[in-house]
Amino acid sequence: MGELIFSLSYGGSLIVMGWITKVFLIKMKRNQEAIKEKAPIEKVGM
């Protein structure tokens, strides 16, 4: 049983990381849109 859980979890961790990356990117996009609405300039930030 432990071996099956490992077999699914090892690659499964990448699927979870994929979802986490997706959430971070959505948040990043939202931040950028908020900045653009405030100051519609070509390049901001550091």
Next chain:
Amino acid sequence: MAFLIGIIVSFCVYVSIGIFLFRKVKSSEEYYVSGRSGNTLMITGTLVASFLSTVSFMGEAGFSYEGYPILLLILVIFNASGYIFGVFLFGRYLRRSKSLTVPEFFGNRFHSKKVRLAAAITTILGISAYLVAVTQGAAVLLAEVSGVSYPIALIIMWLVYSSFTILSGAKGVMVNDTIMFFLFSIATYLSFPYIIKSAGGFPNAITKAANLAERPDLLSWHGITGSGATMGTPWEALAWAVIMGLVWGIVIAVSPWQSSRYLMAKNEHVAIRAGVWATISILSVYLFLHISISTITTIKADIAPTEKVFIWAAMNIVPTWLGVIIISGIMAAALSSCSSFLQIIGSSITRDIMEQSRNKKYTDHHLLRTSRISMVVISLIILLIGLFQPPAVMWIGYFAATLFAASWGPIAISSVFSKKITKEGAFWSIVFGFFGVILGESLGMFGISLPVYFNSVIIGLILSISALIIGSKYGVITKEEREFQANILQTPIEIDEQKEMNITRRYPAYLMISGVMIIMVTLMFYYWPINMN
């Protein structure tokens, strides 16, 4: 002889690249962070290459061969996630700060020379110990392959990585790291079918390894446990893997030799994409490497010391051409880490200690020259320590690396997101974390053995977090600190942002597709063969 020629050719390539790029390095920014011009491939290459070393291909391979391949892979599940959390929670903010070193980031964030100095000293001490361990591992390999004595091998190794690092700085390190990343990845993937074939072919090799009398439980999820084994009970073994995996995840997320790679990224999207590819690379390289290593037990179960298992396979059971690639690949993994470590130590000594303690700002030309001189001196010290200290590849590496999880972990994340942390809290957090790990390790010398859930890193982490909270009750947060934090929290918008974002948005899918493929490989090359009886 073929192995030696392969090593000499690869050494000549690395040194030539260093000499060629030496002429292209015109400013300190190019020397420290490669002019912040790194693309996704190069940042991925340098992230993975500076992480994998002789600790991975020798120390961990030996540990796996002794009976813990799956336990090590469980550890990797947690540590590889450090790339995703690291780039999103620390790396991209570090990049936005435009610092040249990570201690400089901490110093500017808390507007404090004291914090910068504490971060620099921990960097120098921790990475120097790790550099000694990795250099020694590579020297053991070179001595084994070439027949030269260990001290001569150590001197050759030192000459190679020091020369191209001192000459070309981060620029040469990044290019060489990328080449080395390809070399050891190819070595790992190509060796898999050949080692399996030599061990009896697929699926017999894996089935045999799972039922080997000399290594009962070799391929079970917990490895060899019970009295006399390295691990205690299966659940203690699992706790060790999870805790060490989380600790290594923090190391990947915040350690200077990993997070500083994001300083070289062309833009934030490149940093994020490199973090994704590094996660995929680490999980796939480890899977293929450790399944291969476990089947070597069926061919020869008494390789000693076990750290030489992959080297033994390269010299005895794969075709010579592949053996040459494997040996050169292991050497590349060692050299890439050594060069990154030396570059970081040299940069920190010059920029964070010498420049700050003398209270003067070097000119760009002076900074470049002083950095090179510092690297020559520190590399000589490392060489001398390596000559007089007996080699212990895995455990010194583990100890030195995990120092950063405790001393830098809490402060790295809170420096980005917390508005309550003061410079006092930051300083004492670094100090207590560092000495907490050393204290925990020292207890072993007095015969006190700690349970796995309370090992030295956990002690360091608890002390570091406590010091951060208590210390932050003292001192005030200045205007400069607030402004710096506000600036790094401002999401940058590139001129071609839409195009960049469209590319980056594909990356979650790349992770998920890779995940499905790795599940299929694991089921086919691990779960199915061990359950055939």
